[in-house]
Amino acid sequence: MTGWLTPDEWGVVALSLRVSLAAVLFTLPLAYALAWLLARRRFPGRILLDALVHMPLVLPPVVTGWLLLLLFGRNGPVGGWLEANFGVTLVFRWTGAALAAAVMALPLMVRAMRLSIEAVDRRLVSAARTLGASPWRAFLTITLPLSAPGIAAGAMLGFARSLGEFGATITFASNIAGETRTLPLAIYSGLQLPGGEALVTRLSIISVVLSVAALVVSEWLVRRSAGARAHVL
Amino acid sequence: MSFDVSLRHGIGERQIDLAFISTARLTALVGPSGAGKTTVLNCIAGLIRPDEGRIAVGDHVLFDSATGLFLPPERRRAGYVFQEGRLFPHLRVAANLAYGERLAPAEDRWIGQGEVTDLLGIGHLLHRMPATLSGGEARRVAIGRALLSGARFLLLDEPFASLDAARAEEILQLVERIRDELAIPILLVSHDRTEVDRLAGQVVPMA
Amino acid sequence: MFARLADLLRAFALIMLLSLVAACGAPSQPENATAGKGPVVLAAASLQEALTEVAGAWAAQGHPAPVLSFAGSSALARQVEQGAPADLFVSADEEWMDVLDRQGLVRPGTRADLLSNRIVLIAPADGTAKSLADLGDGRLALADPDAVPAGKYAKAALEHLGQWAAVSGRIAPAENVRAALALVERGEAPLGIVYATDARASGKVRLVETLPEDSHPPIRYPVAILSASTHPDAAALRAFLASPEAMRIFASHGFGTVE
Numbered sequence: 258m259t260g261w262l263t264p265d266e267w268g269v270v271a272l273s274l275r276v277s278l279a280a281v282l283f284t285l286p287l288a289y290a291l292a293w294l295l296a297r298r299r300f301p302g303r304i305l306l307d308a309l310v311h312m313p314l315v316l317p318p319v320v321t322g323w324l325l326l327l328l329f330g331r332n333g334p335v336g337g338w339l340e341a342n343f344g345v346t347l348v349f350r351w352t353g354a355a356l357a358a359a360v361m362a363l364p365l366m367v368r369a370m371r372l373s374i375e376a377v378d379r380r381l382v383s384a385a386r387t388l389g390a391s392p393w394r395a396f397l398t399i400t401l402p403l404s405a406p407g408i409a410a411g412a413m414l415g416f417a418r419s420l421g422e423f424g425a426t427i428t429f430a431s432n433i434a435g436e437t438r439t440l441p442l443a444i445y446s447g448l449q450l451p452g453g454e455a456l457v458t459r460l461s462i463i464s465v466v467l468s469v470a471a472l473v474v475s476e477w478l479v480r481r482s483a484g485a486r487a488h489v490l
Numbered sequence: 491m492s493f494d495v496s497l498r499h500g501i502g503e504r505q506i507d508l509a510f511i512s513t514a515r516l517t518a519l520v521g522p523s524g525a526g527k528t529t530v531l532n533c534i535a536g537l538i539r540p541d542e543g544r545i546a547v548g549d550h551v552l553f554d555s556a557t558g559l560f561l562p563p564e565r566r567r568a569g570y571v572f573q574e575g576r577l578f579p580h581l582r583v584a585a586n587l588a589y590g591e592r593l594a595p596a597e598d599r600w601i602g603q604g605e606v607t608d609l610l611g612i613g614h615l616l617h618r619m620p621a622t623l624s625g626g627e628a629r630r631v632a633i634g635r636a637l638l639s640g641a642r643f644l645l646l647d648e649p650f651a652s653l654d655a656a657r658a659e660e661i662l663q664l665v666e667r668i669r670d671e672l673a674i675p676i677l678l679v680s681h682d683r684t685e686v687d688r689l690a691g692q693v694v695p696m697a
Numbered sequence: 698m699f700a701r702l703a704d705l706l707r708a709f710a711l712i713m714l715l716s717l718v719a720a721c722g723a724p725s726q727p728e729n730a731t732a733g734k735g736p737v738v739l740a741a742a743s744l745q746e747a748l749t750e751v752a753g754a755w756a757a758q759g760h761p762a763p764v765l766s767f768a769g770s771s772a773l774a775r776q777v778e779q780g781a782p783a784d785l786f787v788s789a790d791e792e793w794m795d796v797l798d799r800q801g802l803v804r805p806g807t808r809a810d811l812l813s814n815r816i817v818l819i820a821p822a823d824g825t826a827k828s829l830a831d832l833g834d835g836r837l838a839l840a841d842p843d844a845v846p847a848g849k850y851a852k853a854a855l856e857h858l859g860q861w862a863a864v865s866g867r868i869a870p871a872e873n874v875r876a877a878l879a880l881v882e883r884g885e886a887p888l889g890i891v892y893a894t895d896a897r898a899s900g901k902v903r904l905v906e907t908l909p910e911d912s913h914p915p916i917r918y919p920v921a922i923l924s925a926s927t928h929p930d931a932a933a934l935r936a937f938l939a940s941p942e943a944m945r946i947f948a949s950h951g952f953g954t955v956e
Contacts, residue, residue, distance in 0.1 A: 332884050348885045349836055349869055384576040386563040387535050388590030388639045398589075402580050431869055431880070433836075449772040449872060450844050451796060 262459055265434075266443070270463055273439040276351055277419035280358035281366070281412050288363055288415070289408060292370035293400075297379075314364040318424025325357060325429040353430035354437040358422040362415035369414055369479075373407020374400065410478040417471035420464070440464045493517055493534075493643075493677055497543030497553075501529055506696075509543075514691025516669045516676040520683065521696030527679040528573065530696070531645045534677065535570045536563035547643050547675070567598065569641025569674070573648045575632045577620035583631050584616040590639020598640030601672070606634045609671075610664060626657035630664065637672075644668070646678040650685055658685075665689060735763035736784035736928040739773040741918065742873035743789060743814070743847065743892045747950040751943045760930055769873035771844035777802055777923060784926035785935060787811065787918055789874075790846035794919040801924060808921035811938060813953035815893040815910065816850050819902040821884045826905060829860055829888065836869040838880035838889035847874035850913045851890040857912040878902065892916070894951040917955060 262270070291310055295303065313321050329336040329347050339345040347353035377400050385395040423441035430437040432446060444460045447453035496509035506526040510517075519527050532538040534545055536552065539560055545553040547568075552561045577586050587603060607613040610630045620628060629649065636644060649665065650658040662685060669676055669689065680686050686693060735756070740748050745767045756762040766773070766783070774793040777786060778800065786803075788794045797803050820826045829837070840848035848870065855861040871877040874891050881889035882901040889902075896904050920938055922931050937943055944954060 326883070330883060330885060380572070380574070380576055381578060383537050383563070384570070384572060385578075385589070386537070387566075387568055387570040388635065389564045389567075389593035390589075391562075391564050394593070399578060431885075432872065433869060446841075446872075449769065449775060449841075451771065451775045451778050453775075 262463075266456070266460060268435065269438060269440055269443040269460065272351065272435065273420055273467075276354045276358055276437075276439055277416050279352070279355040280362055280419040281415045283355070284359040284363055284366060284415065285408070285412060288366035288411060289370050291363075292367045292374055292407075292411075295367070296371045296374040310367050311364045313361050313425075318361065318422070319428050321360060322357060322425035322428025325360065325425060329353070329356065329429070348429065349431055349433050349436060351430075351436050354422075354426050354439060357425040357429045358419035358439075361422050361425055362418040365418050366411040366415040369411030370404065370407045373404040373410070376407075377403045406478055406481050410475050413471050413475035413478060417468050417475065420467050420471065440467075492548065493675065494544070494546040495530075495534065497530070497533055497540040497545065499526075499529065499533065499538070499540040499543075501526060506530065508694075508696060510692075510694045512692040512694065514675075516665070516678060516689050517692045517694060518686040518690035519677065519679045519694050519696060520681065520686055523681055525696040527681075527696055528647055531570065531647055531677070531679055534566075535568045535645055536561060536566045550642070564593075567594075567640060567642040569636030569639060569644040571629075571632050571636050571644065571646045571649060573651060575620075575628045577623075577628055577631060577635070579620055581620075582616070583612065583618050583620065583623070586620065586631060587616075587635050587638055590635060590641075594638075594640030598642075599638075600640070601637055603638060606637050609667065610634045624657075625653055626660060629653065629657075629661055633664065633668075637668075637674075641674065644674055644676045646676060648680055649678065650680070650682065662688070733761060735761040736926070736931045736934050737764045737766065737782065738785040738787065738934070739766050739768075739776065739781070739783045740785075740787040741770045741773070741789035741846065742767045742875045743895055744787060744918070745875065746898050747894070747947050747952060748787070750950075751938065751946050754942060754946060755934060755937050760933070763934060767873075767875075769840060769845040771841070771846075772872065777925075780925070782925060782927075783923055784928045784931040785920060785938075786923055787920045787938075788846070789814075789916070789918055790849065790914075791917055791919055792849075793846070794921060797923075798921075804922040804924050804926065807932075807935060808919055809939070810917045810955040811920045812918040812947055813955050814916040814918070814951075815953075816847065816854060816890055816908050816913065816916065817893045817896050817904055818906040818908065819878075819881055819889050819891055819896050820887060820905050821881055822901050822903050824884070824887055824903065826887050828906065829855075829864060832864060832867060832888055835887035836867050837864050838869045838871060838877040838886035839891070840874040840877050841870040841872060842868065843870075845871075845873055846916075847877070847890075847892060850916055851908075853914060854890075854908045854912040858909075897951045918952075 295307055327333050331337060331340055331346060331348065336347060347356055381399050382395050385399050390398065421441055423445065426437060426439060427442055432438055432442050438446065440460055440463065444457050444464065447457040447460065492511060492513040494511045497506065499506045504526060506529060508530060519530060521527055529538060533540045540553065542555045543553065544556065551559060552566050553559060578589065591599060610633060612627065612630050612634055615623065615627055615631065623631065649661055653661065666689060678689065748765060752763045752765055770788040770790065770793045773786065774796055777783060777797055786797065794803065794808065818829065839851045842848035842852035852861060855864065869880055869886050871880060874895055877889050878891045878895045878899055880886040882899055893907065896902055920935065922935055
C-alpha cells in the first residue's frame with residue numbers, strides 16, 4: 258500500500274491532515290463562542306456579526322485569501338505585529354495554510370453549532386438556575402453537553418472543508434512544498450505539469466475518500482443529535 | 491415561615507397586580523389559565539424580574555424594587571417543580587436528583603436522597619433515563635429533585651395536570667405528606683378548585 | 698424545520714432556473730473564426746504588457762483583436778497537449794516548444810525564436826538585501842524551478858554560480874514568473890529572481906544584480922503556429938509578431954532581439 262504513493266505524496270497527505278486538524282482544533286472554541294452569541298444573545302450589530310461570520314462562505318475564496326494577505330501578510334497590521342513581537346510569519350508556512358483553512362471552515366462550524374445550541378431548550382437552563390446553578394455552571398452542565406453532537410458535527414464539517422481548501426490557501430500562504438502544498442494544491446500543481454495525470458489521479462482518489470469519510474461521519478453525528486435529546490420531557 | 495408577596499408586572503397586554511401574605515403550610519394560587527399564575531411563580535423563583543414590588547419568604551427578602559434588591563435564581567433556594575417537569579434529558583434520574591443537591595451548601599441540605607426516594611417511591615428508577623419515565627414517575631422525580639436542592643420553600647406549577655385520575659391522586663397524597671411531614675412551605679398553582687380545597691390552608695385568587 | 702427546508706428548496710430551484718435562463722439567453726460564443734475575435738495566443742506570463750501592446754497595434758490596423766492568455770509556459774504547454782483550441786504559442790524557453798513539437802502539435806515551418814531576455818535578482822523597493830547572502834530566514838521567490846522556464850533559468854544560473862545548494866531549501870516557488878514578482882513586490886519574499894523585463898515593468902521592486910548571461914542557457918522565446926489552429930488570421934499575426942513595428946514595442950519593454 259505504501260508503494261502506491263511516493264513518499265513525497267504521502268507527505269502531502271500528512272500535511273493536509275495536519276493543516277486541517279490544526280485549523281479545526283484552534284477554531285473550535287471561537288466557532289462555539291460565536292454560535293452561542295448568535296443563538297442566545299441579542300445585541301446591536303448582531304446581524305452584522307452574522308454576515309461577517311458567513312462571508313467566507315459566499316466570497317470567492319481568492320478574495321478571502323487576498324483579505325488574509327492584507328491583514329496577516331508581513332506588511333499587514335496583524336502580520337506585521339506578529340512578526341515584530343513574536344517573530345511569527347504565516348505566509349509560506351503551514352500555519353498560514355491552517356489559518357486560511359480555518360477561516361473558510363468557520364462559517365460551516367458556526368452554523369452547525371448554532372443549530373444545536375438553539376435546539377437546547379432554554380427552560381432546562383432556567384430549571385438548572387433554580388436548582389442553584391450559576392449561569393456559567395448551567396451552561397457547562399446543561400447547554401454544553403446537550404449541544405455536544407452539534408460541536409462534533411461542526412468539527413467534522415469544518416475538517417472536510419479544510420481538506421478541500423484551495424483558493425484562499427494558494428493566495429495567502431502560497432504553494433510551498435512540505436509547508437503549504439496540501440492535497441488540493443498538489444493536485445493543482447500536478448495539473449500544471451504535462452504528464453501529471455497519474456499523480457493527479459492518485460491524489461484525487463485520496464482526496465475524495467477523505468472528504469466522503471468526513472462527510473459521512475458528520476451526517477451520522479447530526480442524525481444522532483436529531484434524536485430530540487435536548488428537549489424538555 | 492410565610493410568603494410575603496406583592497408585585498406588579500406587565501406581561502404582553504396583561505397587567506399582573508398581586509399582593510398576599512400567607513403563613514399556611516400550603517398556599518394555593520388559583521385562577522383561570524392566562525391569569526399569570528406561572529408568571530407569579532417565575533417572579534418568586536427569580537426567573538422574571540417584576541416591574542415593581544417586594545417578595546420575601548420567611549426572613550429572606552428575595553426582591554425589593556424599592557431598594558433595588560434582586561437575588562438571582564441560584565441564590566433563592568426555591569424548589570421549583572415545573573409544569574413540564576424539565577428533567578435534564580442527558581442525565582439519569584439519580585444525577586437529576588443530585589443536580590441541585592451537589593450545588594447546595596452542606597448546611598442547607600436538610601433532607602437526604604434516601605428519605606426523598608422513600609417518600610416519593612422512586613428508588614427503583616434511579617438508573618433510568620428521563621425519556622423512559624411515565625408522566626407520573628417524571629413528576630415525582632421532579633419533586634424529589636426540587637426537595638434535594640436545599641430548598642427552603644416549594645413552588646408547584648399545576649402538579650396534577652396531564653395525569654390520569656389514579657396518578658393525580660398519588661401525587662396529591664404525596665403533596666399532602668410533604669405538607670404534613672416536612673416543614674417546608676408550599677406555594678401551589680392550580681386551576682382545579684377541588685384539588686386546591688383539599689390541600690390549601692389559604693387560597694389566593696387571581697383574576 | 699420542514700418549512701425551512703421547503704423554502705430552501707424553492708429558493709434553490711428558482712436560482713437554478715434563473716441561471717438556466719441567463720445561460721440560454723446569452724448570445725452563444727462564436728467559434729474562433731467568426732466576426733469579432735482574433736486568433737487565440739497562449740503566451741508566457743513575462744510577455745503580458747509587451748504582447749498586449751503588440752496585439753493592440755495589430756488590432757489598430759483593423760484586424761479582429763487577438764485573444765491573449767498568459768500563464769507559465771509549462772501550464773500552457775499542458776493545455777495545448779490537452780487539446781486547447783489555440784492558434785499561436787509563445788514559450789519562454791525552447792524545451793516546452795520542443796515538447797509540443799515532438800508530439801506533432803506544432804505546425805511545421807512556423808517556429809522561430811522571437812525574443813531574448815535576461816534574469817535578475819530583485820528585492821522589494823524598500824528592502825535592504827544586497828545579495829543572496831542576505832536571504833536569512835526569508836524565502837527566495839522564483840517561478841517553479843522544476844517546470845516554469847523562468848525558474849529553470851534561475852536554478853541553472855544559481856547552480857552554475859555554486860549557490861543553488863544553499864538556497865534550494867528556502868525557495869517560494871510560484872506558478873509563473875509574475876506571481877514570483879508579486880511576492881517580492883508585497884514584501885513577503887526579501888529576494889526574488891525574475892526576468893529583467895519583469896523588474897522593469899514593476900515600480901515596486903529594486904534591481905539588486907543582473908545574473909551573468911553565461912551562467913544559464915540563453916533565454917529565448919520561440920513562437921509557432923499550433924497544428925490545431927483554425928483562425929484565418931493566424932499566419933498574418935505570426936508574421937506581425939516578427940515585424941519591425943512589433944519588435945520596436947518589445948524592445949521598449951526591455952526584450953532583446955534574436956538575430
